[in-house]
Amino acid sequence: MKKLILSTLMAGALALGANAQSEFDKWSLEVNGGFNKPMAPLTPGYLSPTLNLGHVDFGVRYMFNEKFGMKLDYGFGSFKQADGNGSMSPDFDTKYNRLNLQGVANIGRIMNFESFSRSFGMLLHGGAGIGMVNPQMNTYSDFNDDVYTLIFGVTPQLKLSNNIALVGDISTVLNGRQDVAFDGASLITPASNNGYYGTNGVMWTGTLGLNFYLGKSEEHADWFIAADKYATKEELASQINGIKDMLKDSDGDGVPDYLDKEANTPSGARVNSSGVTLDSDGDGTPDHMDKCVFMPGPASTNGCPVEEVKEEVDYLKKAINDGYVNVYYAFDSSKPLAYSISAANYVANFLKRNPGVSVEVKGYADELGPEDYNIKLSERRAKAVYDILIAAGVDASRISYKGYGEDTSVDKSSADARQMARRASFEVK
Incomplete structure (x- = not known):
């Protein structure tokens, strides 16, 4: 009984102390590379590969707690025409870039993935920002098409160590107020796009990369589970003096005096x-x-x-x-x-x-x-x-x-x- 109460009191005291310090790292850097796919608008006759290797993005993320955070990321790449397999397309080469501020939800902690795995996680992210579509060929080559962007995606994670995680990501990017097709061969007008200024550009990205966790704590918020916090010998020593008096048991019944409602229990009862x-x-x-x-x-x-x-x-x-x-x-x-x-x-x-x-x-x-x-x-x-x-x-x-x-x-x-x-x-x- 004494051991159980001692453990409970020390756990409570340590939990209060933990509120005054960070129990987990909150910052991370993200590097990813992989494929893209422009969906629309494309000029009739122009085709893109199902998977076009040509996208890179970098990000910095901050987690407010184990479940929610935000990140700033920059992505860039290029589109090219589909060749071979009977899918010939006129040539095009279009560069793009984007800068987005996004909210992040740690689905691994929200849905208690730790009940079946401590190494697999998943993030959902979404937000808005600005971007540019810059065709290098065809009628509107070298045209800098400024757009606003909306982005939504899912990021599976595999923990490699306390400092690094392997990640994949699939994201949808919606461009608003886009003036030219992704191939640079045609102009988008209000008449040809039902009033024009909506999210009239759609593309996908699929990447593989690494997350690098920054900080001095043992784990990052992506993997931190509050129930896993154990007291060190030093923490136990700093707490035990404050609770010894609370564990006095005058009648020897195994219940400390401060909890004992019957102070003179007979011996052996x-x-x-x-x-x-x-x-x-x-x-x-x-x-x-x-x-x-x-x-x-x-x-x-x-x-x-x-x-x-x-x-x-x-x-x-x-x-x-x-x-x-x-x-x-x-x-x-x-x-x-x-x-x-x-x-x-x-x-x-x-x-x-x-x-x-x-x-x-x-x-x-x-x-x-x-x-x-x-x-x-x-x-x-x-x-x-x-x-x-x-x-x-x-x-x-x-x-x-x-x-x-x-x-x-x-x-x-x-x-x-x-x-x-x-x-x-x-x-x-």
Whole structure:
């Protein structure tokens, strides 16, 4: 109990301290190169390749947090005619460039990609800017066609290291107020373009490149997951002195005085999280004096009812199967927490008193981490309780165990709820 409270208090204190400093890098540089494809307008008879190798862009990005940011990028390239394969086109050579300010959304963090991969991510981006289309051939060669641009795209990411990521990108660029066709062979007029001044130019780019992350933090915002922050030895040392007094336990019941609502609990008494003596069956006899903790009975029989063994078996079976008896674990651990081992001993005593029944140990994990890892962790937890029952003298033929993976019935955003999910339960058969 003390260890659990100590960990919770230190995590809270460190979280407050983390707000005063950056937990992740926010700046990155982006370099990409690849293909382009002008869609329209093109003069009739002029064709472009499906994939024209000839686009490069550079960008600088700043993330406000793990999910949202913005970037400034500059892209340039050229278009040429399609040749060969029966798709002959008149020659053209057109240069272009653009400068855009864009908003960025980190879909990897928004949609919790970490649940299946820590190395794959995805960004969505979109924004506006200015550009120029400059034909080098045909009627309007050397004409500088100033346009405004709108851009939208998606960028898959593959993390290579904490400082570099391999990225691909597919973007649509819309040019507004474009005066000439991409081939430079014809003029766009209001009459030929339904009023003319809309986003009358459309092109695509597909690129491959690298993101370089800048800063001194361990990870960039693209990959930072708040739940992965662990305290260093120095951070623990700086926090522990401030909470030692809070952990004083005058009556030795495992609950610190500042949380204890029953300051003079008798020695050896079982208590709840508020330090109040437990009376699980509500019969007026506290658990530490009750020889039948989950069966109400008078004080004259030490809290046990006067009834047949068969009824006792049925009552205890219900108490165990309804989840009142559990063994709990720390985060990412298969070692039972000391205060909950008594639950395993209770089940062992029940089996010894009732040789005609068997039990299945069911292991569970919280929803943090990969699902396949949590399946194996939950099985190790169930196996640990199985070993306790065997060591207590229960025949192995009466015990089975299985890991059931993540308990999705609890609120995974709550630390207290996740603690309840990290458990081994029992089913009497």
